[in-house]
Amino acid sequence: MLLYDYFRSSAAYRVRIALALKGVPVERRFVHLLRDGGEQKQPAYLAKNPQGLVPALELDDGTVLTQSLAIIDYLEALQPEPRLIPADPIRAARARAAALAIACDAHPLGNLRVVSYLQQQLGQSERAVLDWRRHWASLGLEAVEALIRPAPFCFCVTPTIADVCLAPHVFYAERFGVSLDPYPNIRAVAAVCAEHPAFQAAHPAAQPDAAEAAAGP
Ligand SMILES: N[C@@H](CCC(=O)N[C@@H](CS)C(=O)NCC(=O)O)C(=O)O
Incomplete structure (x- = not known):
């Protein structure tokens, strides 16, 4: 593949x-x-x-x-x-809800084509776009903070679809200067994910094209 x-x-x-x-x-x-x-x-x-x-x-x-x-x-x-979707139907629904709160509600608003449109078509400043990014990233974090029950991953002892979506959202939020201080549940899960080899292997900094981008003009 x-x-x-x-x-x-x-x-x-x-x-x-x-x-x-x-x-x-x-x-x-x-x-x-x-x-x-x-x-x-x-x-x-x-x-x-x-x-x-x-x-x-x-x-x-x-x-x-x-x-x-x-x-x-x-x-x-x-x-x-x-399994990334828990066998228990209630946990499965909750894990999906956290994943969707990120993937459907928060992530699209910080996407490149959206922020490019804000800047290039609507004439918004870099500062306004940064505020926009931080605002929607924070709302995503707030939503997930209230949903998850660290155990020590979002809902279970092993990672689910919720963790798979949360770790990238945390990376994005921190990249744009959003503090995790108000989100103790997310901080706890993010720390556990950071120690997990699969999450480490998938991290943006570990990708070959990251090295290429750093070496580029
Ligand atoms: N809902 C899609 C979102 C995909 C998406 O937005 N990808 C972004 C990068 S995270 C992209 O390709 N952006 C290119 C652009 O905006 O031109 C998914 O989950 O795969």
């Missing part, structure tokens, strides 16, 4: 964590979201994912899956262990 990836993409980071947790090997192709006007908007990538977003997962028969949570559902069906 081939993962179309970008080191700083929260959505791709979710898929990298799920792949690492399940021990599913993939090849990777890096789609640089900023280079040459955005490689995600170029015809070669749009042929894979017409939505022009990463991640995408190309299967060995050429089928392309898009949307991080749909890709993670596929991985869960392909390789059920370790």
